[in-house]
Amino acid sequence: MELDFVAGLLARIPADARLEVPPGDDAAVLRPPAERRSVVTVDMLMEGVDFVLGPECTPQMVGHKALAVNLSDLAAMGARPEAAVAAVALPRAHGDTIGRGLLDGILALALKHGITLAGGDTNAWDGPLVISITAIGSVAPGRAWRRDGARPGDLLVVSGACGGSLLGRHLAVVPRVREALAIASRFDVHAAIDVSDGLSLDLARMMRASGTAALLDLPAIPIHPDAVRMSEAAGDGARPLDRALSDGEDFELLLALPPDDARRLAAEAVAVIGTPFTVIGEVVAGEGLTARFADGSTAPLIPRGYEHAFDR
Amino acid sequence: MELDFVAGLLARIPADARLEVPPGDDAAVLRPPAERRSVVTVDMLMEGVDFVLGPECTPQMVGHKALAVNLSDLAAMGARPEAAVAAVALPRAHGDTIGRGLLDGILALALKHGITLAGGDTNAWDGPLVISITAIGSVAPGRAWRRDGARPGDLLVVSGACGGSLLGRHLAVVPRVREALAIASRFDVHAAIDVSDGLSLDLARMMRASGTAALLDLPAIPIHPDAVRMSEAAGDGARPLDRALSDGEDFELLLALPPDDARRLAAEAVAVIGTPFTVIGEVVAGEGLTARFADGSTAPLIPRGYEHAFDR
Numbered sequence: 001m002e003l004d005f006v007a008g009l010l011a012r013i014p015a016d017a018r019l020e021v022p023p024g025d026d027a028a029v030l031r032p033p034a035e036r037r038s039v040v041t042v043d044m045l046m047e048g049v050d051f052v053l054g055p056e057c058t059p060q061m062v063g064h065k066a067l068a069v070n071l072s073d074l075a076a077m078g079a080r081p082e083a084a085v086a087a088v089a090l091p092r093a094h095g096d097t098i099g100r101g102l103l104d105g106i107l108a109l110a111l112k113h114g115i116t117l118a119g120g121d122t123n124a125w126d127g128p129l130v131i132s133i134t135a136i137g138s139v140a141p142g143r144a145w146r147r148d149g150a151r152p153g154d155l156l157v158v159s160g161a162c163g164g165s166l167l168g169r170h171l172a173v174v175p176r177v178r179e180a181l182a183i184a185s186r187f188d189v190h191a192a193i194d195v196s197d198g199l200s201l202d203l204a205r206m207m208r209a210s211g212t213a214a215l216l217d218l219p220a221i222p223i224h225p226d227a228v229r230m231s232e233a234a235g236d237g238a239r240p241l242d243r244a245l246s247d248g249e250d251f252e253l254l255l256a257l258p259p260d261d262a263r264r265l266a267a268e269a270v271a272v273i274g275t276p277f278t279v280i281g282e283v284v285a286g287e288g289l290t291a292r293f294a295d296g297s298t299a300p301l302i303p304r305g306y307e308h309a310f311d312r
Numbered sequence: 313m314e315l316d317f318v319a320g321l322l323a324r325i326p327a328d329a330r331l332e333v334p335p336g337d338d339a340a341v342l343r344p345p346a347e348r349r350s351v352v353t354v355d356m357l358m359e360g361v362d363f364v365l366g367p368e369c370t371p372q373m374v375g376h377k378a379l380a381v382n383l384s385d386l387a388a389m390g391a392r393p394e395a396a397v398a399a400v401a402l403p404r405a406h407g408d409t410i411g412r413g414l415l416d417g418i419l420a421l422a423l424k425h426g427i428t429l430a431g432g433d434t435n436a437w438d439g440p441l442v443i444s445i446t447a448i449g450s451v452a453p454g455r456a457w458r459r460d461g462a463r464p465g466d467l468l469v470v471s472g473a474c475g476g477s478l479l480g481r482h483l484a485v486v487p488r489v490r491e492a493l494a495i496a497s498r499f500d501v502h503a504a505i506d507v508s509d510g511l512s513l514d515l516a517r518m519m520r521a522s523g524t525a526a527l528l529d530l531p532a533i534p535i536h537p538d539a540v541r542m543s544e545a546a547g548d549g550a551r552p553l554d555r556a557l558s559d560g561e562d563f564e565l566l567l568a569l570p571p572d573d574a575r576r577l578a579a580e581a582v583a584v585i586g587t588p589f590t591v592i593g594e595v596v597a598g599e600g601l602t603a604r605f606a607d608g609s610t611a612p613l614i615p616r617g618y619e620h621a622f623d624r
Contacts, residue, residue, distance in 0.1 A: 020349055020453070020454070020456065021389075021456050021458055024521070025389070025456075025458055025459050025460075025521075026353060026385040026386075026388040026389050026459065026504070026505060026506060027351045027352055027353035027385045027386060027388075027389045027391065027447075027449070028351070028352050028353070029349045029350070029351050029352075029389065029451065029456045030349060030350040030351075030352060031349055031350075031453075032344050032349070032350045037332055037341045037342060037343060037344070038341070038342040038343075038344050038350065038448075039339045039340070039341050039342075040339055040340050040341075040342060040395070040397055040430055040431060040446075040448065041338065041339035041340070041397070041431065042397040042398070042399045042431065042432060042433050042444070042446060043399065043433050044399035044400070044401060044433050044435055044442070044444060046401050046435060046437050046439065046442075048437065048438070048439070049401075049435065049437045073338040073339045074338075074339060076338040076339075077333075077337070077338050077339045077341065079339065083352070085352055085353070085354040085446055086354070087354045087355065087356035087444040087446075088356070089356060089358050089361075089442060118352055119352060119353065119354065120354060121354050121355050121356050121444075123356055123358060123361065125358050125360065125361045126360070127358065127360070127439055127440055127442075128439055130356070130358075130401060130439075130442050130444075132354070132356060132399040132433075132442075132444035134352075134354060134397055134399075134446035135339075136350075136352065136448075137339070139341065141332070141343075142332070144332065144333050144337075144339075144341045146333055146337055147337050147338065148337075192338070193338060194338060209336070209337075
């Protein structure tokens with residue numbers, strides 16, 4: 001990358017006491033917090049797959065989203081975000097403008113969550129924009145929220161509401177970092193995952209990892225107003241509930257907690273944490289998902305959501 | 313990504329005592345070594361820019377290179393490699409075969425250097441192959457090799473030999489990890505950088521960061537036999553020495569050390585470390601690079617090498 005362009009980007013990264021060697025060297029050197037584990041996650045976003053650059057999706061918004069989805073993963077581990085590094089493949093046309101916009105989006109969100117951008121790799125090519133961010137968080141030993149810890153008897157709780165994220169929340173992602181840290185200090189969480197590919201699909205992943213099954217109370221699922229708007233506009237027969245179960249990119253927290261903790265979280269969340277959490281079902285022995293309807297009847301629920309696919 | 317495909321990849325990652333939560337969760341949880349700093353670096357490789365997939369460049373070789381260039385960055389910090397995470401955008405055609413090949417290459421090199429592959433993000437798209445690896449190493453507090461620590465009077469030392477890497481070494485990258493750790497325990501290194509974009513260009517970066525100038529003894533530059541072969545074959549007038557100064561992708565270590573340390577390193581390296589290190593010049597006050605010829609005469613040296621570029 002042109003030395004001056006990269007130097008210009010580096011100059012905009014705020015100093016941080018956690019950085020023993022700042023960005024711009026062969027690697028960054030971080031002072032990890034004493035007596036904490038390092039939590040590491042990576043997500044790559046590709047133009048044309050995860051976003052389409054244009055008036056409704058600026059480079060800033062892509063930078064925001066690229067970091068936000070990683071912070072959502074850290075939140076789903078109950079971890080405190082500490083640092084991030086970013087690698088980008090910039091389209092040769094307007095690559096410098098795009099690069100500056102990405103950095104704007106990343107730095108604004110990093111500042112909000114008190115994390116340091118520790119380094120990166122800036123490339124140009126003739127292909128579409130690709131950005132890969134690796135985020136590093138910290139958590140006390142043995143306290144990370146795994147997805148394989150759900151137990152029969154646990155209740156399932158979800159933050160916020162799901163569905164219809166394509167109307168804008170898929171870009172303006174609000175990672176549930178603050179909520180996760182508040183919960184980690186006050187509740188016993190057995191398992192956690194963030195809803196990235198669809199509530200039912202990510203729930204199925206948690207249940208499969210835990211060796212358990214889930215009974216989902218359909219009337220309890222919090223449906224986002226965007227899901228209602230999308231169903232009205234699309235006219236494709238997909239009900240708002242279907243959207244809540246399968247649209248994905250909600251980046252809400254899905255948790256399994258002992259019943260008392262779950263009920264207390266749902267009752268106190270708005271007042272104490274500022275975000276609603278809703279009990280949506282329970283963990284039972286067995287495998288797969290079962291839907292429970294308003295009249296108490298049940299039926300198997302096929303998990304649906306976003307899955308990448310290959311040609312073979 | 314298809315659950316079964318990713319599960320198949322995850323199953324091939326060896327267990328590691330440093331992983332409190334293994335790959336496959338929202339994030340990996342690492343036990344960082346006590347009383348060490350974390351060293352973090354990221355590099356992205358793009359098909360058509362950094363490699364061209366084909367009979368001479370298999371997915372395994374790309375996986376190897378993607379990790380190796382990161383390990384070279386850790387070596388240039390004097391750091392011990394600990395862990396890595398990988399994000400990939402796989403072409404939809406044959407994406408599963410390519411993904412498995414990449415992992416083969418990554419895991420073989422990870423095993424060789426005792427590092428753990430802690431997680432990743434696997435995507436498919438209609439674009440070319442993109443892979444971004446973030447490597448995490450460790451170093452004692454205050455002991456990381458920076459590029460801004462060269463001082464007038466230091467001698468410049470380079471490992472191996474430079475030039476002509478396009479004949480194969482640009483893919484079969486051998487990161488100087490072992491050499492760096494051996495040197496770190498026995499010599500006082502003031503500054504270090506790895507030669508990724510060209511010996512003269514990377515030297516210029518070290519000098520600029522250090523606020524110093526370099527006097528380069530051209531007859532002392534170790535020229536790789538591949539540089540000679542390329543000059544004979546290409547017939548473009550580029551001398552082997554020009555190639556050694558500017559070809560790049562050598563991934564050799566360029567170090568600045570006090571004169572006694574530098575001379576001792578050059579004298580002992582082959583016997584003690586198994587790799588030649590050569591004194592190629594000295595650090596002086598001022599800025600820029602100066603070439604010193606065999607007859608003692610000097611001339612300004614324009615740093616050349618690989619730089620990405622934008623259309624504006």
